[in-house]
Amino acid sequence: MSETATRVxxxxxxxxxxxxxxxxxxxxxLDGAIGDGDHGITMSIGFKAVNAALSTLDLDTASPSDVLSTAASGFLNAVGASTGPLYATGFRxxxxxxxxxxxxxxxxxxxMLGAISEGIRDRGKAQRGDKTMLDVWLPAAEAATAGVASNLSKPxxxxxxxxxxxxxxxxxATMIATKGRAARLRERSLGHADPxxxxxAALIKAIAGASCTQAE
Incomplete structure (x- = not known):
């Protein structure tokens, strides 16, 4: 019996x-080179909070939408910096x-990927080329759209x-930052990948490995 979408x-x-x-x-x-040096800590706090919030859900009765809404609230409650509202909006x-x-x-x-990327874009008022997470989320969402249109296999x-x-x-790494704290560096941000x-990209790899494995 296949795993439910909620559990996935x-x-x-x-x-x-x-x-x-x-x-x-x-x-x-990476963040220490062009930012405050705390991106890893911030993301760790955020996703630990997400899973703590999800642990209170009854996965036998909750819907996929419930999981994503709970994740959004959990992340936002734990992370007050800009990353919090961005991911919370994406998950919502x-x-x-x-x-x-x-x-x-x-x-x-x-x-799901398209909605996350659009939520982040709308909340952050950024676009591709600004040297932000959108330079990952938008191409990934476009690849997903093209993959479905081309009837690609799941792998x-x-x-x-x-x-x-x-x-x-x-x-x-080839871009000049125009958003966030890294934007203060302008040309000095060249050569550094955006944290x-x-x-x-690491999150999308985790999504690929864990989600959407339900039998079609």
Missing amino acids: LARMFERMSEVIETEKDHLSE RAAQALADRDQLDLAACRD DFWKAVENAAENGAAAT GAVSA
Whole structure:
């Protein structure tokens, strides 16, 4: 019997927290070069709070939308910095996108990734090329849309999404920051990958490995 969509999403957030713990020190080192040096710590706090909040849900009765809404509240309550509202808005948009849906087929995964990226974009008023996490989330969402349109298999779909995310994170090293604290450095931000983009790529890899594994 296949795992329910609700449990898949709960497991997805567990994996996201695990990957952030693994990358926490690296993310803070990256942030130390162009920011406050606390990005890894901030993300760790946020996703630990998400999983603490999700632990109070009855996964046998909760909906996929409930999981994403709870994650949004948990992250926002724990992280007051700019990252908190950005991810909270993304997760809330994803909750809306999955309202009344109980299957995590690739179309639902496409809609979830698209909603997260759009929520982050709308809340942060940023765009691709600003050297932010959007340089990862937007290409990943576009790859998901193209993957569904091309009728890719599940492995090929997620490979395309992960590749788009990884390439987007790497590309930020060639960009001049125009948003956030790194924007104060202008040209001096060149040569440094954006820590928010690097953490976003790690999160998307965790999503690919943990979510949307429900039988279609």
